[in-house]
Amino acid sequence: MSTHEPAGQGTVTVDHLPPDLTRALYTHMRTARDLDAEAVALQRQGVFPAYVSVRGQEAAQVASAAALDPRRDFVFPTYREMASALAYGVEMVGYMATHRALWHGGLYDVMESRFGAVNAVVGGPVPHAVGWAVGERMRGDDGVALAYFGDGASSEGDVHEAMNFAGVYGAPVVFFCQNNRWALSVPNERQVAGGSVAARGEGYGMPGVVVDGNDAAAVHDAVTRAVARARRGEGPTLIEALTYRVEPHSTSDDTGRYRDETEADRWRTHRDPVALLRAALIEAGHADADELAAIDAEAKKRAEEIRDGVSAAPEPEGTELFTHVFRETTQELTRQRRIWEEEVQP
């Protein structure tokens, strides 16, 4: 736990995984990569007001989401889990709608997807995962909650409180930290006292696992074990996936102000998770060049479809300002809606 260098360092092997699983991981990662590029382009074209890239974190996201069962588990994301959403089966036009600012939480059905709404409060959704998991066991069901959060989020009080609750209740939660080394402009060295998020696990009596976040197989293994443990009723696990935010924090960010890009370049060149998995697939004989070309073409097409879908999605009706505030609306809100109709309605 003391070393904080990603395990693996260059070698990603998928020999031990079922070929179809590894192809599926690759497909999702490839699609996420393409969709990410489309999204950056949409932001440049002014279709998206802003975008937060997941580039370089596709393995951490896709492989963790793919280790879950979308029929019984539940995911609590932050604002940067596009690739997880994709792998988990979320309706992606609805997901990307959040980046077009059509609706803050996204336009997919959260309860049907079993994938929480896009959540911009750093650390905020982590206790939700614990509540969900406590409720799951209370009912005697075996679903597992997975909470995503960043290295920066690990500093928030909510994340601590959530882990302590999970430990006390033995709740079936996987705390999945994508440590991409940066929280906006602040590097790990000035964010995470002691240098390791995973090392905090022990203090809550739960396993703290460090994994190479750019090694899809390693992430999948770690999450699979944590999920199995939680399903067996053995409680929570904290996983820290070491990765790197190769892009700026968001399209509004300017990394030139606070970091030297050589490190990012090294990650881009030597630790690209999509390239690493691709090589591993070939190496393991799980796919050949033709199959991969077909997957790539399919991924590109899917990304374009999602891009076109979100670009074409209608803007929300102004009445939606009022319809979702309560399940049982109030007279006062109805009155305000009338003002909107009379004085604002476009």
Next chain:
Amino acid sequence: MSTHEPAGQGTVTVDHLPPDLTRALYTHMRTARDLDAEAVALQRQGVFPAYVSVRGQEAAQVASAAALDPRRDFVFPTYREMASALAYGVEMVGYMATHRALWHGGLYDVMESRFGAVNAVVGGPVPHAVGWAVGERMRGDDGVALAYFGDGASSEGDVHEAMNFAGVYGAPVVFFCQNNRWALSVPNERQVAGGSVAARGEGYGMPGVVVDGNDAAAVHDAVTRAVARARRGEGPTLIEALTYRVEPHSTSDDTGRYRDETEADRWRTHRDPVALLRAALIEAGHADADELAAIDAEAKKRAEEIRDGVSAAPEPEGTELFTHVFRETTQELTRQRRIWEEEVQP
């Protein structure tokens, strides 16, 4: 760190400490014990609306406060640090005034005492200690901040955030947790995931030390080491003093609802910190029966004086409602004060 039984178990030795220090510790603990009894009596008589006893925690409090330098350090207490205040040299009639509800924070001068105001927000003052300590080093001074908190408080987000900040900044703070096994009605087992507060230290890259909280010498040693370390610029330490809340949470509490008193009785009988230190003093030859009798008499007298002082203290003037809100008051507040004068003033 894995064992959570108090170290020592019955043997308290003060052989290695200067005799006058050990006598001073005993004097403060004895005085605190007597003052505590007076306070409980005052509550029964209706002079205090409520009181939180420190009985059984005198060693943890007195020995930690005595390891500090009241001319350059600064203490951030909770609502249960009467014995610490006493040992640190706080003006005790002013301190006890908080229990007579004369003024929430107490009536002693916080800045002069270098002992923060009585603070009822569990966990809330802990980040203050970190800020104070960061400011101290920034100025190049060598004072150390000590933050008291309970086992229950360790669950609060603020305590985590504070420890992380302290670790990142290498701030000269001693985090001193009095684990008295109970947070109101909730025992450690359902409060502290993993079972050890001290074990959390490692996750922040700081030493986590467990100490027998009823062994004044052990507490003094541990805090002295932590303070020296902090003064040398080597950063924060987390100390968990294992003790026991032998009394109810407060005079309003009813332990019969949630705990079996046999455990408390065991602590009262076998682990009374005052009795243990007394025996150790004699054993070490640091005081004889006559000297101890003199100290006991002096302690009793001092406790009675404080009792009489706080009982006789005048109630605050109603104008004080308005005088301390701001340093530069406002017209609106002056107007409200006029209303008070005209319509309320007794």
Next chain:
Amino acid sequence: MTELIDRADAAAETPALELSMQQAINRALRVLLAEDPDVLVFGEDVGALGGVFRVTDGLQKEFGDRRVFDTPLAESAIMGMAVGLAMNGWRPVPELQFDGFAYPAIDQIVNQVARMNYRTRGSAPMPITLRLPSFGGIQAPEHHGESLEAIFAHTPGLKVVAPSDPAEAYSLLLQSVRSDDPVVYMEPKARYWDRRPVRLAEPTDPIGTSRIVRPGRHATLIAWGAMVHKCLQVAELAAEDGVELEVLDLRWLKPIDAAGLAASVARTKRAVVVHEAPLTAGLGAEVAALITEHCFRDLAAPVQRVTGFDVPYPAGPLEPQYLPTIDRVLFAVQRTLEY
């Protein structure tokens, strides 16, 4: 629907009992736990201890430590856990131990609880009722006498209620917990122990209605929580001088019963709003603004506000000088009558 009728029948049969508000709330929680297996009661010390005010007394024994359970000491996580439980189909009834300790949970309440339905466009259920022992008057330590209603009422997505007597406490809690929207249920600590004969009954008035607790014609006193009792005392005194004050218990602080306020003040032409929270930006300002908007031509005087001062809630001996006093309300009544 038949179920509703059954409930109403059951209520009609309830005999009058000598009960404190703390007991009435306890009974309501029992009914709720019994009628709906998804209701969960949790918070700091609500289990074996039965809460610091004994409001949850005996519930863990009766319903087990799965339905009624203690949490670690962390308010933000309590509310965050409630969100996750709600999303997993439960109907959480968390308690935060004291008003002043709701502040550490404000982020979860405002940024999560209150807007999850909105954020998910109605997908995620959020039927959370936060029970919050509130307001002052019991000479408690710091942070144990706060009035947060203005913050909650200002938060879109929350409904807010403060009962003023045991019968009200009972039916309003049933209504709050059965509602599918998040409700902050503020319990006036100062009234917890006051026992009076009450007939426990199912809720009948819709959410957001106020009630006239004493009719009158010279001015309307508006209050909630413990201040309703104070206003009744004032009305009693004023009646000796022939001044007939109407006392309106606002009870729902969001949504506010603007129509009810307007109807009363249209008759009395004068209004005094009384609350414990500090004056500036307190809910009294909203009440005054609403009344003025609705009754501008009828009003014979500006709405008077009698509130706590703009100072931090004080300790013991100063508490009665901080809280609205009978005299201060009487002065305000006089001001409005003589305007």
Next chain:
Amino acid sequence: MTELIDRADAAAETPALELSMQQAINRALRVLLAEDPDVLVFGEDVGALGGVFRVTDGLQKEFGDRRVFDTPLAESAIMGMAVGLAMNGWRPVPELQFDGFAYPAIDQIVNQVARMNYRTRGSAPMPITLRLPSFGGIQAPEHHGESLEAIFAHTPGLKVVAPSDPAEAYSLLLQSVRSDDPVVYMEPKARYWDRRPVRLAEPTDPIGTSRIVRPGRHATLIAWGAMVHKCLQVAELAAEDGVELEVLDLRWLKPIDAAGLAASVARTKRAVVVHEAPLTAGLGAEVAALITEHCFRDLAAPVQRVTGFDVPYPAGPLEPQYLPTIDRVLFAVQRTLEY
């Protein structure tokens, strides 16, 4: 005192510059860091990055990473650290990155910062100025468009200010940081980038005074932050129809300039208060109540409130439909004129 005069002299010499508010605040911070070695600027990303809005741009380079520094990502600890720094003799100027992320720090702000002077009877110094990028209008993600002024104004022990243009931003920040009381300084994000010729000057008006930014006689528009600009647009349009609107920039949201409000409305007889926060229990209610209390006999119509709706702050395309529009303010003006 001589120091004060020196300062004023220096200011008098300042030539008019083309500056945005973001730049004006940056300059004020530079002045403050330079004049007082106890001033510290810290928060998330305020160092090398210069803040997400570049408000602290270049400060770390100029004053070093001891005076200007990044914190880990934890808002409660940022404010808690400020308390400890203040108690150790510093003058902390923390930034919380966005309005919506002040909620996790509300406990430290309300329970600690705001009442430490009170709790310690004036012993512990607490000269903290919290800089909070605030309000909406920039089509930002969720929680990046909130208006928390009602919460802060309701909190005893806090002073609250929201500048409306670069020159104001400059002098009000000097005033806030030099004040020995805690101040929440709310920066209207939507106005950060608007450049205009400004003369940077030392503060002259006392804390708690409003200012008339456009005189008029038919009605008074009252606003703060970005809504002042909107009200000026409305006044411009109304003038074309011969309606002369007075625009009052409240700027200090605590203490509120009741006398200034009363003086204006006593002349115009009509008032419209405009803010971005939701209607219910918003600061507009306080403004309306104050005006009504002071100008009851003068008022020709109830004070109109044009505010955000009682709904969570919406995303992109709905934002302009949520915020007060020019049309809505004009409708309100019409309502009050025709009342």
